[in-house]
Amino acid sequence: MKINEIIRERRLAKGFTQEQIANYLGVSAPAVNKWEKGTSYPDIILLPALARLLDTDLNTLLSFQDDLSEKEVALFMNEVSETMDKNGFEAGYLLATEKLKEYPTCDLLVSNLAMLLDGALMLHGSKNKSNEMYREKIESLYYRAAQSEDATIREQAQACLISKLMGKQDYEQAQEILNTLPKKSPVDREQAQANIYIAQGDLEKAAKLIEEKLLSATNEIHAALMTLMEIALKEERMEAAKYIADVDKQAAQLFDLWEYNSYVAHFQLYNATKNRVKSLKILLPMLKSLTKKWDINKSPLYRHIQTKEVDKSFGPKLQKAIIQSINTDEETEFLKDSPELHELIKEIDIEQK
Numbered sequence: 001m002k003i004n005e006i007i008r009e010r011r012l013a014k015g016f017t018q019e020q021i022a023n024y025l026g027v028s029a030p031a032v033n034k035w036e037k038g039t040s041y042p043d044i045i046l047l048p049a050l051a052r053l054l055d056t057d058l059n060t061l062l063s064f065q066d067d068l069s070e071k072e073v074a075l076f077m078n079e080v081s082e083t084m085d086k087n088g089f090e091a092g093y094l095l096a097t098e099k100l101k102e103y104p105t106c107d108l109l110v111s112n113l114a115m116l117l118d119g120a121l122m123l124h125g126s127k128n129k130s131n132e133m134y135r136e137k138i139e140s141l142y143y144r145a146a147q148s149e150d151a152t153i154r155e156q157a158q159a160c161l162i163s164k165l166m167g168k169q170d171y172e173q174a175q176e177i178l179n180t181l182p183k184k185s186p187v188d189r190e191q192a193q194a195n196i197y198i199a200q201g202d203l204e205k206a207a208k209l210i211e212e213k214l215l216s217a218t219n220e221i222h223a224a225l226m227t228l229m230e231i232a233l234k235e236e237r238m239e240a241a242k243y244i245a246d247v248d249k250q251a252a253q254l255f256d257l258w259e260y261n262s263y264v265a266h267f268q269l270y271n272a273t274k275n276r277v278k279s280l281k282i283l284l285p286m287l288k289s290l291t292k293k294w295d296i297n298k299s300p301l302y303r304h305i306q307t308k309e310v311d312k313s314f315g316p317k318l319q320k321a322i323i324q325s326i327n328t329d330e331e332t333e334f335l336k337d338s339p340e341l342h343e344l345i346k347e348i349d350i351e352q353k
Contacts, residue, residue: 004038006061010054011036024053068106077112084120093117093134100141107148111157114141118160139164146177152186159187171196208304215302218255222248222264229265233272245269256299259289271332279332280340287322287344291315 011021018032025032025046034040042050051061068076076099084092096113103109117138121131142164145157158177165174174196181187190213197206225248232241248265252258263286270279292315296302323345326332335341 002038003041003062004036008036010056014055021053025049068103068109070108073108073112077116080116089120092120107145107150107153110141111145111153114138114145155181155186162192166195166199171200204304211302211305218257221251222261226265229269241269256301258294259292260286263289274334276334276338279335280338284344287319290318
């Protein structure tokens with residue numbers, strides 16, 4: 001409640017008339033009447049005495065509140081929206097600015113009003129010169145929110161500012177804000193950086209960045225699918241495990257990954273289900289794929305990624321490591337004494353020689 005409402009409410013609760021309040025404080029009855037109407041306010045030196053008279057404290061009398069709750073902010077957003085729907089953008093904007101004067105340090109309020117007014121300006125704002133003034137005011141709210149100690153509010157505001165600065169072709173300022181963001185952020189740093197590069201005409205850097213992002217994402221997808229397959233196996237959902245392995249293989253082929261990647265999921269699936277025939281059937285092409293060069297730059301998906309020359313001994317070393325693992329791992333014990341495995345090992349040895 002506002003101070004005028006509190007004065008009236010507390011006066012009535014205490015059973016005082018306006019004249020009595022006036023007499024106690026040494027002011028006129030019309031002055032007290034104006035306080036309660038909100039057309040004027042008590043002198044600052046009268047406030048302590050008025051609070052004691054009304055049996056309250058100064059914080060309550062002055063409607064002091066440290067901050068608004070999330071619920072209060074949400075309710076106020078609704079009020080602003082309804083005001084704009086009924087009376088236009090400017091009326092809602094004025095209501096919002098009055099609240100901001102009352103709670104200038106409420107970051108949640110600042111952030112939410114910035115986004116609400118930003119979207120409303122496009123819907124309700126008339127096409128006139130005042131729009132530019134509103135845009136500047138709204139942008140200033142984003143800058144305020146971008147200084148928040150709350151990481152969620154701060155990074156959300158920073159993301160909005162980057163988008164706005166990109167629209168204004170202020171790439172230097174957009175880059176500065178992007179550089180302040182942590183690696184783990186709601187803002188997609190790589191995508192935002194690529195957009196800046198594209199806008200500046202640096203397509204080589206943009207392509208390299210997005211290709212690296214894509215390759216990293218495919219590795220994350222593979223890891224996620226392998227985990228899902230493990231869960232399905234533990235839950236004895238064999239059809240689901242097989243489906244997930246198939247998806248992993250298709251993903252490896254779809255995203256032009258190293259041929260070895262297309263065998264891994266099925267090999268682990270057949271080992272987990274102790275399927276000797278299928279395990280051995282897939283083992284040979286999987287081992288052979290380790291010695292096949294993966295020329296990543298041949299794919300249109302990864303033309304700009306810089307690669308290093310792979311040590312030629314890497315493939316054979318990995319083959320030996322896998323074979324040794326099969327011979328020592330309890331999970332692959334069912335393969336150890338199979339003649340087919342020994343034939344595979346001989347074939348691999350012959351090719352290496």
